[in-house]
Amino acid sequence: MSTDPDSEQDALPEELLDRLRTTTMPDASVEQRIVATLERRRVLRRTAGRPHTPWLVAAAAAAAFLIGMRVGERRAAGAARIAAPPPPAVATSDDRPALPATPVLWF
């Protein structure tokens, strides 16, 4: 309390003033709205473990789905490569039979 002597002379009784020192709080939704707004404005950072906003959950789920699809596609492509028969070998010059060193007499 103030200790201003001028103000103490006509002060109301303290027990009367105590009746005005009640403790009140706004609705709990007020705190949530303040925190959510400050998080959007990047004044506050989201604490891990707290429930996320629905749009963020949806975005995270969509991202996970897309990543999963890419992984799935890659895996499928790999499996197809393993299962497919090897391509036919192309003849090269090395595949030809070597000519005998000595001439062959045909007749």
Next chain:
Amino acid sequence: MPSIPVRMPPDELSDRRLVGAVLEFGSDPAFRELYQRHTPRLHRLALRMAPTRDDADDAVQEAWLRAATGLRTFAWQSTLATWLFGITLNVLREQSARAGRGIDVSADEVILATAPVGDTIDLERAVRMLAPGARAVFLLHDVEGFTHEEIAGQLGVTAGTSKTQLHRARRALRVMLSAHQATERS
């Protein structure tokens, strides 16, 4: 020579730490602690200055948003509580101005309306019947414990005006309450 540590009230020291955590890390728990600590006093002022409970809730919400956004500019020239009350009063004043009312602290008017003769009046109602300027000074000084210098800064008036309004508010309350007690006795 060893340095002498600066002595500060625990609340203020703790307020500084919490504000530091909000500024440095955007700490959500630190902000919530500040909110829980200061809101009961801000809210009881708002409840007695605003016309409805919803208006009081809105004022407290807007005051915290402004305070948190401007926290970096707070230079600790006063306590955090004094600064927060100043912001809340500004919000309440703007709210009143939008509704075509005002919080004129320099006005001579002290009582908005007198209770009809024979009508009972309790303390809460008597406070509500004070003109907004006198009501604000009375609540800030006698209920919340701010000095006239602090109130002068919060309301943008001189300390002398604050003293005058407090004196008038107390006198008006005494008159209203003694009339009430006389009615009750009879």
